[in-house]
Amino acid sequence: MNKKSSPRIGRRQFLKTTAVVGAGWLLLPSGARAGRNAPGNKLNIALIGVWGRAVQHYDSLSDENVVALCDVNENRFPDALKRFPNAKTYVDWRKCLDDHKALDLDAVVCCTPDHHHAFIANWALNRDLHCYMEKPLAISVEEARTVRANWLTKKGKLATQVGMQRHAMQNFNRVRELIRDGAIGELQAAYAWGNRQFRRDGYLPAEGRPPEGLHYDLWLGPSPFHPYNPGYFSGHRDFGCRPGSNCLQWNMYWDFGAGQIGDMGSHTMDLLWNAIDATLPTSAEAKGEKFNPDVTPVECESHFEHPANDWRGPIRVSWYQGGAMPRPPKPYVDLNKIDHGAMFKGSKGFVIADFQSRILLPFGDTADLTYYKPRTKDTALPPLGHFQRQWLDACKNPSLKTACDFEYSGNMIEQLLLGLVAYRAGKKLQYDGATGKVTNCSEANALLSRKYRDGWTLNG
Numbered sequence: 001m002n003k004k005s006s007p008r009i010g011r012r013q014f015l016k017t018t019a020v021v022g023a024g025w026l027l028l029p030s031g032a033r034a035g036r037n038a039p040g041n042k043l044n045i046a047l048i049g050v051w052g053r054a055v056q057h058y059d060s061l062s063d064e065n066v067v068a069l070c071d072v073n074e075n076r077f078p079d080a081l082k083r084f085p086n087a088k089t090y091v092d093w094r095k096c097l098d099d100h101k102a103l104d105l106d107a108v109v110c111c112t113p114d115h116h117h118a119f120i121a122n123w124a125l126n127r128d129l130h131c132y133m134e135k136p137l138a139i140s141v142e143e144a145r146t147v148r149a150n151w152l153t154k155k156g157k158l159a160t161q162v163g164m165q166r167h168a169m170q171n172f173n174r175v176r177e178l179i180r181d182g183a184i185g186e187l188q189a190a191y192a193w194g195n196r197q198f199r200r201d202g203y204l205p206a207e208g209r210p211p212e213g214l215h216y217d218l219w220l221g222p223s224p225f226h227p228y229n230p231g232y233f234s235g236h237r238d239f240g241c242r243p244g245s246n247c248l249q250w251n252m253y254w255d256f257g258a259g260q261i262g263d264m265g266s267h268t269m270d271l272l273w274n275a276i277d278a279t280l281p282t283s284a285e286a287k288g289e290k291f292n293p294d295v296t297p298v299e300c301e302s303h304f305e306h307p308a309n310d311w312r313g314p315i316r317v318s319w320y321q322g323g324a325m326p327r328p329p330k331p332y333v334d335l336n337k338i339d340h341g342a343m344f345k346g347s348k349g350f351v352i353a354d355f356q357s358r359i360l361l362p363f364g365d366t367a368d369l370t371y372y373k374p375r376t377k378d379t380a381l382p383p384l385g386h387f388q389r390q391w392l393d394a395c396k397n398p399s400l401k402t403a404c405d406f407e408y409s410g411n412m413i414e415q416l417l418l419g420l421v422a423y424r425a426g427k428k429l430q431y432d433g434a435t436g437k438v439t440n441c442s443e444a445n446a447l448l449s450r451k452y453r454d455g456w457t458l459n460g
């Protein structure tokens, strides 16, 4: 056979072609059958940020080919290489992603600090790579919008997921069913909160020199320069300095994160967001402790107006953090006992939930529940399954949906980040979600984006 009649099918094209043949079983060129994890059907993945949160991804990634490991701290490579011995190592994610053809990359899993997230998401999408991004997806409104817009042009061709893995808990489905099926009547308002109170005063002073192997300038990346201090890397003592706790050492600084909303806010607003089918708010207002130009607020509350959709009227959505809390429906309900929770108010009662469980509180003389019919086993929403696996499956067959894709998660984080803008602007903002502009406060528009250092392109 000559070359023309038998073109060599690239591994990536092979994955795409075979993915539509049928779930689970693929027809190999030899005619032999192989399962989803047959050698020819593994994804080539770059893991960016290889320690910390990344360690939690090792097991699901070990079913695939991790072909590149990228970390600004070379001291993290030996352990990661023990798990993924065939990977090439990089210290600069821009170089790693620019090598995507040589690496024959399919997908990126990103576990870096938050100030790189939207950059890496955009760079991955612009190179036609599937992307799993640890939460939060972005730390400015502009970043959230760019990533979402990029993904919407590739929806159905690429798989995306934000690391809001609590979404796979069955309780998310049960809460959604209660709200959608009218257990509390007409939905009127929804509240989510997180009660962490870690406090920082300001950026840390210069102290010592970065250890050998840590590329501190690449760690700063697009953010303005701040001098090195080992405190950004010391792990959080409340969590035994476990891998995945170091984010609490830097995520409250404006240049490195979005504070509590980016952190637990991503998880807890998700519990609410999953039940209300919202897109973008039309207004935002917020209040909290005194503004600190270095550090995001501990205590703060933000409120958003959302337009009606096809199953509910307009609603108000609220986020509370650091001690600010919604008013309980009854004095005997102590919401403070729920560190991270959500509450839904309807015309006939309340649903109060944490991640694992929920309480239905019918309210008022007409709240007799005759209007509510619990689902049967057959009509209950099906379990999501393994959260990372859902994304890996969608990489192999991008017509499959992922729960926390860059549209769902992009809308959610845009709303929360707009709340921080309203907090800084100190007034109620009217927001046009179509253009991403505040229509009644020009100063607030300047706060929708961040300034980047030379050499770092958000949408590169």
Ligand SMILES: NC(=O)c1ccc[n+]([C@@H]2O[C@H](COP(=O)([O-])OP(=O)(O)OC[C@H]3O[C@@H](n4cnc5c(N)ncnc54)[C@H](O)[C@@H]3O)[C@@H](O)[C@H]2O)c1
Pocket: 048, 049, 050, 051, 052, 053, 054, 070, 071, 072, 073, 076, 091, 093, 111, 112, 113, 114, 116, 134, 135, 136, 163, 164, 165, 218, 219, 221, 243, 244, 245, 246, 247, 248, 263
């Ligand atoms: N989904 C969850 O439940 C969950 C839990 C913990 C952390 N996280 C998220 O994971 C991310 C990482 O958190 P962490 O506590 O592991 O942080 P970390 O500070 O420990 O950093 C993780 C790794 O990324 C590396 N890194 C830093 N900058 C990099 C860059 N520019 N390029 C490549 N590698 C870089 C670090 O050297 C480290 O190995 C954060 O965004 C955090 O929000 C999510």
